[in-house]
Amino acid sequence: MSIRFLVAVVCGVFAMCLSTGAVPAGAVPAGAVPAGAAPAATTHVLIVPGQYLGALPYQPMAQNLTARGYPTTVLDLPGADMTAEAKQIGAAVDRLHREHPGVQVALVGHSIGGVSSRLYLKEMGGHQKVSTYLAFGSPQYGSPGACGQPAAPEVCPGTPFLTALNEGDDTPGSTQYYGVRSAREWVDGHLDGGQCRVTPIPANESLPALGLEHTFEPFDPKIWDVTVAAITGRCVGEYVTEPDGVLTYEKSALPGAPVR
Numbered sequence: 001m002s003i004r005f006l007v008a009v010v011c012g013v014f015a016m017c018l019s020t021g022a023v024p025a026g027a028v029p030a031g032a033v034p035a036g037a038a039p040a041a042t043t044h045v046l047i048v049p050g051q052y053l054g055a056l057p058y059q060p061m062a063q064n065l066t067a068r069g070y071p072t073t074v075l076d077l078p079g080a081d082m083t084a085e086a087k088q089i090g091a092a093v094d095r096l097h098r099e100h101p102g103v104q105v106a107l108v109g110h111s112i113g114g115v116s117s118r119l120y121l122k123e124m125g126g127h128q129k130v131s132t133y134l135a136f137g138s139p140q141y142g143s144p145g146a147c148g149q150p151a152a153p154e155v156c157p158g159t160p161f162l163t164a165l166n167e168g169d170d171t172p173g174s175t176q177y178y179g180v181r182s183a184r185e186w187v188d189g190h191l192d193g194g195q196c197r198v199t200p201i202p203a204n205e206s207l208p209a210l211g212l213e214h215t216f217e218p219f220d221p222k223i224w225d226v227t228v229a230a231i232t233g234r235c236v237g238e239y240v241t242e243p244d245g246v247l248t249y250e251k252s253a254l255p256g257a258p259v260r
Helices: 003-020 056-067 082-099 112-123 160-165 213-219 221-231
Strands: 043-048 072-074 104-110 132-136 176-182 193-201 238-242
Touching: 043 056, 043 082, 043 112, 043 221, 056 072, 056 213, 056 221, 082 104, 082 112, 104 112, 104 221, 112 132, 112 160, 132 221, 176 213, 176 221, 193 221
Parallel strands: 043 072, 043 104, 104 132, 132 176, 176 193
Antiparallel strands: 193 238
16 A cells, blocks of 8 residues: 555545535634634745645645635645756745735745755745745755655755755744654754744644654644644744754654654
């Protein structure tokens, strides 16, 4: 049974719940705005998927955020070429600003999507256009799963790409940076500079206990809630400022984490 099949099954269950009105704990059905939600759509959200997952698994999260007052679009990117996809992220951000002058943009990246998103912020001027950046389950200092594979091999630890990306301040500009991971994750997702670290998110008991928490993170309502907190400027974890050069892949890898 493949991970893609499992994701499709879980996505189907969530889609059924949303369509029938029976939602998991913490979720919000489409069209229902809970108390405390934003009174107006002042922030638009762009979700950048994890590798190979595509846009479909992120639709429940997108519907939830939209229902809570934050119109959300999922970019259908494969996680194969970090530089090319960072440019596509930039084009999507520019399109939002053209279509909605004065809007704030929150960029939410899952797994490798958090890396391409940060490349856009740091190297392509994105930090001047994005108010909030949240990455969950992102290998900011590399993942051994990328080593030797045809898609995004530049995310292998120690590559020139990652060395350049992580040189200097990881969190430039006035963008607010958030890092989130689940309880059973491969890497900590930490950045130097100023970052709100929301770790760890306890395992979601409503999802299959298959050691695939990383893959199922987009379905976790606790991740959705943390995202809304970030959009509204609330750090529900710990705000940390790290000097450049302290973080390394060896320090970011979590002992006992599953092998991708």
